[in-house]
Amino acid sequence: MDTYSVAVDVGGTFTDVVLCNLETNQQSVFKTPSTPDDPSAGFLTGLQQILEANGVKPAQVKHVLHGTTIATNAILENKGSRVGVMVPEGFKYVLEIGRHGTPRMVNPNSWIKPERPVRPRDIEEIPERVGSGGEILVPLDEAAVRKAARRFRDDGISSIAVSFLHSYANNGHERRALELILDEFSDAQVSLSSEVLAVFREYERTITTVLNAYVMPRVSTYIGNLEQALKRLKVDSTLSIMKSNGGIVGSGVAVHQPVHTALSGPAAGVMATLRIGESTGVENCISFDMGGTSTDVALIRERRPVTNLSGSLGDWPIQLPMLDIVTIGCGGGSIAAVSGYGVLSVGPASAGSVPGPVCYGKGGMAPTVTDANIVLGRINTEIAGGILSLDAQAAAEVIQRDIASPLGLDLEAAASGILKIANNTMVGAIRNISVERGHDPKEFALVAYGGAGPMHAIDVAKLLGVNQVVVPPNPGIASAFGLLVADFKNDYARTFLQEAPDYDLDGIERVYSELEAEGRAWLDEEGVPQEAHIVSRSADLRYAHQGSEVTVLLDGVAATSETLDSLIQEFQAQHQLLYGFALDQPVEIVT
Structure with a gap:
């Protein structure tokens, strides 16, 4: 009896499902409208229907892979859980102080800091201190930890973040705090900064750990409910989740470190692009x-997908290994409107899947990008395998009423205007991840997918000067396909600051070896054979006294003087590419 893998990617509008026969590699695809109020409903509907359509029994499914936006939405919509935080004495306001920077395109004189994901009164100071070298300066006050845990328990706070200074160098205090918290409050869900992000910079480490705790109850409930539903359907398989770094992890890891799934769905699409590029011989x-x-x-x-260690999610900086993905609120369901000043805009508001664009006939009342495409004859009236029948007349009427008439344009010009604005918005996003990062988009091929990507790809490519556009088969489900081709992957990092010229090669090798042992143990737990293990080493480097780092791959297995010289040379080249200059100055190894 054949066995199968099922990949399910839950998007904002549609839930995409791919069924893959593990013996023949034959694939079947299915789309169903997403269910924003309960994403698991669309997940289970798509899973059941694709199995029934292909005559596959639930017991034949051996792997279920999932791209989810649960953590992302909880943060962006401020719908996470109440969090209790433990910090060292004297650091209660680390989140309030934050960083000096403000978002781009704002007036710094009128900009107001967004509300923090944790209330100041829910932050407890714990007497303890670890030095930057890992030395114990002030012993952990265990009574204070117990008292704080009891207070959180009595206040109904079940998710707790612990972020002690320099825990990346010595996590003993955090590990002991975990034991004490669970002793007082056995049902608590605890996030340790030394597990979530074992690197320096206390603000970024603390806010990332707090966000992990903020979404943990919601993500753990969602994944737990999915696993129970799969059991009821008699799907006897593991559930694996896509991480923001483009790798797959078991559900247990995703539950414990949910903030790492913040870019789960988009990351799956990037992995699909990587495979498409490999199969078509396109490197960039x-x-x-x-x-x-x-x-x-x-x-x-x-x-190699470009990664970014200093990203953001909503209003918050997060310092995690993640693919360098830029997301903008412009899609097929983005709503077009004319302001009181006679200016046409598109997005970020979206009609979603319910009610959806006007042409869906499900009660949508505002013109969208999809409505403009159908008015211009760029979409068949039957899409998504016949799931939807589109009403071109209704789309034309709403664009005429809301866009063409107020602007004094004919119907075709109004629809074209909607698409031009949408295209230029997307070009801006692509310039962000290319030109602003030191890359010329003309040297790259545009791989277009998603339900609307191929329709806009040629116009976007022309605006960028890109000469090659690649559209894969079944582009609407490419992100789900990306789940199937992604590897099990986890990142392990630890700050170990080394200043030139006295690099501690033995110490660097020791840290690498310890991190590698953690990674191999995790792969063993996931059932990955030893012969399939792949270890890649990298380091974050900077010039002395710089405030930001560049990640460089280590050319070689062991940290030797030769591989270190190669590492520094590559750093110089990367710095030149990213910033337009390189300096003859000492280089520090940070993480």
């Missing part, structure tokens, strides 16, 4: 995923 790709609600763009250079 722009991943262009235009769906119903948003557009995600990313860069693949020399068959």
Whole structure:
């Protein structure tokens, strides 16, 4: 009896499902409208229907892979859980102080800091202190930890974040705090900064750990409910989740470190782009995923997705290994409107899947990008395998009423105007991840997918000067396909600051070996054979006294003087590429 893998990607508008026969590699695809109020409903509907359509029994499914936006939405919509935080004495206001920077395109004189994901009164100071070298300066006050845990328990706070200074160098205090918390409050869900992000910079480490705790109850409930539903359906398989770094992890890891799934869905699309580029012989790709609600763009250079250690999620900086993905609120369902000043705009508001664009006939009342496409004859009236029948007349009427008449344009010009604005918005996002990162988009191929991507790809490519556009088969389900081709992957990092010229090669090798042992143990737990293990080493480097780092791959297995020289040379080259200059100055190894 054949066995199967099922990949399910839940988007803002549609839920995409791919069924893959593990013996023949034959694939079947299915789309169903997403269910924003309960994403698991669309997940289970798509799973059941694709199995029934192909005559596959639930017991034949051996792997279920999932791209989810649960953590993302909880943060963006401020719908996470109440969090209790433990910090060292004297650091209660680390989140309030934050960083000096303000968002781009705002007036710094009128900008107001967004509300923090944790209330100041829910932050407890714990007497303890670890030095930057890992030395114990002030012993952990265990009574204070117990008292704080009891207070959180009595206040109904079940998710707790622990972020002690320099825990990346010595996590003993955090590990002991975990034991004490669970002793007082056995049902607590605890996030340790030394597990979530074992690197320096206390603000970024603390806010990332707090966000992990903020979404943990919601993500754990969602994944737990999915696993129970799969058991009821008699699907006897593991559930694996896509991480923001483009790798797959078991559900247990995703539950414990949910903030790492913040870019789960978009990351799957980038992995699909990587495989598409490999199969077509294209080394440099722009991943262009235009769906119903948003557009995600990313860069693949020399068959390596570009990563970013200093990203953001909503209003918050997060310092995690993640693919360098830029998301904008422009998709097929983005709403077009004319302001009181006679200015046409598109997005970020979206009609979603319910009610959806006017042409869906489900009660939508505002013109969208999809309505403009159907008015211009760019979409068949039967789409998504016959799931939807589109009403071109209704789309024409709403664009005439809301766009053409107020602007004094004919219907075709109004529809074209909607698409031009949408296209230029997406071009801006692509320039963000290419030109602003030191890359010329003309040297890349545009890989277009998502439900709306291929329709806009040629116009976007022309605006960028890109000469090659690649559209894969079944572009609307490419992100789900990306789940199938992604590897099990986890990142392990630890800050170990080394200043030139006295690099501690033995110490560097020791840290690498310890991190590698953690990674191999995790792969063993996931059931990955030893012969399939692949270990890649990298380091974050900077010039002395710089405030930001560049990640460089380590050329070689062991940290030797030769591989270190190669590492520094590559850092110089990367710095030149990214910033337009390189300096004859000492280089520090940070992480």
